Amino acid sequence: MLRSVQLKDYMTARTVTINAEAEMAEAIKLIIDNKISGLCVVDDSGRLAGILSELDCLRAILSSTYNQDKIGRVRDYMASENLVVANPHEDITDVAQDMLLKNKRRRPVVEDGKLVGQITCRQLLSAVMAFNS
Template identity: 65%
Template sequence: MLQSVNLRDYMLPNPAKVHPEDNIMDAMKVITDSRISGVCVVDDDANLVGILSEMDCLRAILGAVYNNSNTGVVREYMAKDNLVVAHPNEDIVDVAQDMLKKNKRRRPVVENGKLIGQITCRQLLIAVVKFKQ
């Protein structure tokens, strides 16, 4: 059904992203307005430094309510350790299998240290539909 293809052909170029010092409420607006489940976090030089998910945002909001405090900034809640990324020339089937194995819905695509795209479950489904036609 799905032949091996280059990830670059199916990744989302220029994915939604936020800065680590952005307010968590602003990041939530990016997530909700874009209708996505998470965003890449990049520094001023477009280096990937983290991933912020809907669950991270929910954790921030509930923590603020519980502590009667402000929500804070993205860097306080983003996942930043052991980030798994893909290279644009990787095989899409290999990436899909690894995403399933690790139960991850998205994978940032990095080239020369810079975020250049993202592959998501939806992009993988689009690839399958395209090959069926």
């Protein structure tokens, strides 16, 4: 059975983050080393600045190879406009439905303007499995 319906009880609070000024090589290493599909990009005060996915990293590598240039910085490839975020007190099923509707695998969780976690499809699946047990 679900412990609650609030997102905060299922989200990952220890989100792997990176700064927009970091080199893409550092971001790629973080993604590979942590076996995750993307990173939340934060500013120096912990505010969400964007999201960087594996596909963004692949785009950076291919662009670099094609143009025979350096890979660049995170800010050059991250998504930063029209970011959809969640609040830790939102209903987990509402967030899951919206993620399905928007075809997104992860959603940053923000409270008072600061990143406090992330919810992914993996956590949602775990919550549903716990509910069905």
